[in-house]
Amino acid sequence: MIRPNMERPTMKRREFLATTTALGALTLVTPGRLLAETPVAGGTLVWGHSETTQNLDMHQTGTASTSRVLQNIHNALVTVNSDMEVVPQLAESYEVSDDGLEYTFRLRAGVMFHDGSTLTSEDVKYSFERCADPETGATNFEVFNDVAGIETPDELTVIVRMTRPNAPFLARLAENGAGVVMPAGSGDIQGTTPVGAGPFRFIRREFGNEVVLERFDDYWDGPAHLERIIAREITEPTVRLTGLRTGELHMINDIPAERVAEVEGDASLQVLTWFPLNFDFLNFNHDLELFQDARVRRAFDLMIDKEMLLQGALWGQGETTASASFPNDAARNTDITQRGQDIAAARALLSEAGHPPGSLNVVFKVTTNYPYHVESAQIIAEWAREAGVNMTIEQLTWADWLSQVWVDRDFQMTMMNFFTIWEPDRLYFSLWHSTGGFNYRNINVPEIDALAEEARGTIDADARNALYRRIQDMVSEEALDVILWFRNGSIGARSEVAGLDTLVHPNGSNLNFHKVWLRS
Template sequence: MPASPRRTPLSWIVLGTVTVASLTLAACSDANTSDSGGGAESDADAADLAPGGDLVIGVTSDPDTLYPWRATQFQAVNVLGNIYGTLTELDENLEVTPGLAESWDVSDDGLTVTFHLREGVTFADGSTFGSEDVVHSLETILDEETAAVARSSLARVETVTAVDETTVEVALSSPDASLFANLATVNMAMLSSDDTEDDLNTTPNGTGPFAFDERVPNQSISLARNDAYWGDPALLDTVEFRVIPDESSIVSSLQAGNVQMAVFDDPLVADTAAGADVTVTETPQLSYHVLQLNARRGPLSDVNVRLAIQCGIDRQQLLDTAALGEGEITGPITSPAYRSDPNARPCPERDVERAQEYLAQADVETPVVIETIVSQGEYATSVNEAQNLKAQLEEVGIVLELDQLESGAFVDRWIAADFDAAVALNGGRPEPDGMYGRYFTSDGNLNEVAGYSSPELDELFAQGLQATDEDERKGIYDDVARHLEDNAAWVWLFTGYTYTATHNTLHGFVPMANGSLQYLRTAGFTG
């Protein structure tokens, strides 16, 4: 379905600038950029944007946590990404750039990384950021008791040593080509060594362009400009994330001027938002819609049942029904440099007869009943997707029993792997190990959630981390995708778009393909 002429597309060409080399050890061994603190080219000249102003963003759900190391909900990640800093960052093209580390060096054997930290950086409470905070953060993320969702991204880290106040040395057990991209996520935020989880869930304390101001549970969370931020200070005085559960009410608030920004994933809602005073920008996303299968539970432990599900789904019908056809059918890896071929799977098109053949080979009673959790509120298409999947699979002899949950309850069940299947929207990443290593390796900290691992995948992921040649890495991750598809570990469906609606007085915000709202720091109002 063609995009509405009322929306402004942000082309896939932007993503095409991402190169494998920008994510490898070799390319990052001598990183240096200006101390601008990021900032993409604005849609209005920066000189035209007046400092000050209060931005209200309409959102459908409240963050379920304010502790960055455990944040998985999109809303929590978006809020915390503006409060906390990371050692590295991703720019608008998803290329790795310096963050709290202004440069780094890598030894010839790839086993030692030395980070050179920015001087004069402070946390929101006024305390100084330094090497002891980096050591504390990385070691605490590595501690299993922390239950950090990105722990597996540091699996090759053996020791973290503070050489001096602004220098940190990280020793690796083997080269890790994914390290620098993985360090750029808010799940790797650098926290003060003086803070506790209880402290931060009440009052976040970061080094980002905004500082936590106030929270009214289930109503709003407000941030204020951090005047001590190490980069260019934000233009906006405050940013309020206002909880408005109904998207049509967010649209009304946008059109009335009470809300100046919102991000939708439903193209129909986006079309209703566009108008004389509101512009909607369409951005393709790395995030992917997926039916997650727990291969360690009940009938799903039989690969034939999983393959029957995979072959019984018409992905294009699902995309047309749930998202008006706006998106692309996808395989496991959505990163442009490693993108999977969606045709390289059993049953690239729906094949009910083959699905039934797989089911007949399985040692299960039919109809097969699969308890399936569905999130309500975090993204708009979830319930429609679930109902369409249910209708399609009933023709095969598989019944999805849908359990619709509010966002927080869904995340709790998901983290606990308390489901047979889950209709999910997962965030994609430019680096495939960061995207899937924590899920599909035997020692991955989210492997229980993924519900599948194998010695072959363990070996492939290990090879991918050590390889630096672009073609070699692409081949390795093609093999990863093929194994996941051939075993129907999950059933990958489609990638979609986000639709960023902004009042026409707001400029300078750059939507990103990973869904980050980090460019709120360059946004401002015209005078």
């Protein structure tokens, strides 16, 4: 395989682990089985999924909760290995021209889709063009902004031609959504009946209740061990934990933060933890005149004691951070720091902006899908009251939050998390570029747009990282959002679940059940 003739834009996982000391990654506490075991085929694993799946179209979905399920249905052209290096998946190999303007992918022969069709270059062309088409509404459409055309000289060869060098292009194809390959013409059914080339095929979904997947025996990388997965959608943490302990569930993700230590001490259960799972931030709607004033945004930032909020809402299961970049990403700006709490300064800034104490009423919308967001909002509301702001909290279901905040952008303030976006282009272009697929806050800063676009065409890694650090500095200085913390990931499982060490994708968010199995 010929590697790209350019510097790789991301750090290696081993470097990340060597310098991340909060928890380390993939810490597995398991009751007594340390010897190698031979996997057993069969069985149905019942997973207590902490969130509710939404649109099942991998191109259109913007939620990590849905992606965790879909990653087992779909494969992409390329992926990343445990060192965060881009490697082939549905492609057998790839080549990049010396000038960075041509990508040639050689596909694996004989790869089967769940509908019985065989993967060809036309499927790749269809998938990429569908993702790039504004009419599709894909969250990762901008990955293809620099693509001039896609050619299919034969059934197993795809050539992507670029209008200019695009340093993060391969890494973006390895992330959620953009590089996924669907059968040509299947777009209309993907939202309700997803069809892919992954280790499990979709059987059914009861919205708000469960998703059922079944082993795909013709999977190109060998069939999975499990016969079936039932993802039960249980957003209440205590109910999930009770189901695990009673045996109703084989595993759960997101152990209640205040009970992680308790579960680790239970000899009948296994606990998998890693850092980080996601970052959380406070959001303002920049379309509103109120939040177009940087003084107002900084005032809300100054109201928050970030460490106290972390302890109160997450029970210390994470670390505060001023940057959304991975803890050891070379693009991380280590010079920026979080604003300390200063209620008096917040009151003064609001008064200066024309909002004396008691005159400002703000609605803070949060989703019950993340109980710790509700707790965070309640704590922040008390600090806001001290600063002279009347804050009302509206608790929304996940579907209502997505509809009101994500789609309609009908909000004043909100809080959200994004799951370990390790690739800096996806992070900074998607979230802070004015046309970014994740820019639901209506942020429009021409200088950030220019920096994000310049970074895409900058092949030199040091120069590119310097551009991303400037974006981080602007986000922090202008309080475009308030970055709060990185949260730890956790999974609890019963003793009969094996292969847990293979479950978490290198990106820290996705769950891959291909090598997981049940002992009995």
